[in-house]
Amino acid sequence: MAKTRLKTIKVNNQSARFLEDCYKEYLEHCKSIGQRSATLTSKEKFYRYELLKRLKADDKISVINKKTVEGWINKLIDDGYKGGTYQTFVIKLKAFLTYCFTREYLEEFEVKIPNIILTKKEIYTEAELKKLLKRPDLNTCVAGDYRSYVTVLFLMATGCRSTTLLNIRVRDLDFNKESMLFAHMKTYRQVIAPMTTTLKVELQEYINIFNLQADDILFPKLDGTQMSYDTLHQNLVNYFKHCKVKMRGVNTFRNTFATMFIKNGGDIYRLKLLLNHSNIKTTERYVNLLPLEFKEDLLKYNPLETLQAKNKRSRVRLRK
Known part of the structure; x- marks a missing residue:
């Protein structure tokens, strides 16, 4: 008879929990450890405007797995979002999932922060x-x-x-x-x-x-x-x-x-x-x-150019 690990039984029992309940509990935890109000607001917005685009509040937490997360990231990339956008998405998601892993609401899996090529920042002219x-x-x-x-x-x-x-x-x-x-x-x-x-x-x-x-x-x-x-x-x-x-x-x-x-x-x-x-x-x-x-500034302070400029002035004086 196959042996079943106790942790697996715990996770399976907890996986019936709903997304909304888990996230509310997560926000209460974040508040209790002294995270700033701006951080809490950001996490609330992440749930409302990001997670609920992909899941329903009454979905079981167990629907989130490695394949699910990778699919979300690839969709953001395919839709043309900049690297900073989908990287931030994964960072916030990983924080929530880590909480779920430690409470054994989910079987733990790797959530890798994607590498991105950073683009130049915009400025006003x-x-x-x-x-x-x-x-x-x-x-x-x-x-x-x-x-x-x-x-x-x-x-x-x-x-x-x-x-x-x-x-x-x-x-x-x-x-x-x-x-x-x-x-x-x-x-x-x-x-x-x-x-x-x-x-x-x-x-x-x-x-x-x-x-x-x-x-x-x-x-x-x-x-x-x-x-x-x-x-x-x-x-x-x-x-x-x-x-x-x-x-x-x-x-x-x-x-x-x-x-x-x-x-x-x-x-x-x-x-x-x-x-x-x-x-x-x-x-x-x-x-x-x-x-x-x-x-222009780099050329102005370039050591070779500076030395050459001095030499030219010296040659001019010598010719005189």
Whole structure:
């Protein structure tokens, strides 16, 4: 008589559990171990907009297996999604499946994060930025467009993430020291960022016009409540249409900030501080994906070209 492993019996008994129940339990677990609200929201959206496209809430958890997952990944690739999209999908799925494996809801199988060829990051051109940063006529423009204008200024002056932007309060701004406290960061660290003169002047006027108080969110909805990422994105989409510029994402401002910082002569170590990367390798990888064009600068500082230029000047003097 064949012997049956106890673990196999456990898994078979648990496999009758439904997807919805398992995912709710997974979210409760994530909350209990102190994951950030933004992370929990992201995982909720993954379930709603990704998993439920492929499975039903009342499907048994056992329908997920290695062949199922590979089929999902291949479908994303065949549909033309970029590598970052399907890689992120697998990362989030793997986190959920790992929870199911450890609770023996599923027989464990390998979930491999796909290798991808990273493409260059998009940026906004100087011509587009000129339109976006054109100061509106405060006597005629609507409140939403003015707020979006200042939002664009802030993103271009700081290169901060959208999550950081949406959680800044007026009290986090120190106009005397010309600095800003970024208390809500991806790395959990609080950061003091410099405030440019242009941004300082614009923010002071903006705060005065909207009559914002110290405890108020700096970029709230018009009713004063905190804005969600989706609302921020839609507001900027509307502003971009008004400026006749193609919207290519909120995070594209971060890419643009980094690109222009390097092009203007900034070095990667200072950029690391401004982008709040915990590791210089992240900044190096980030810069390598930016659409930088340094041909003229590289030739200008090339040792051979520099020496040759000096020799030419010497020869000219000798001939005289």
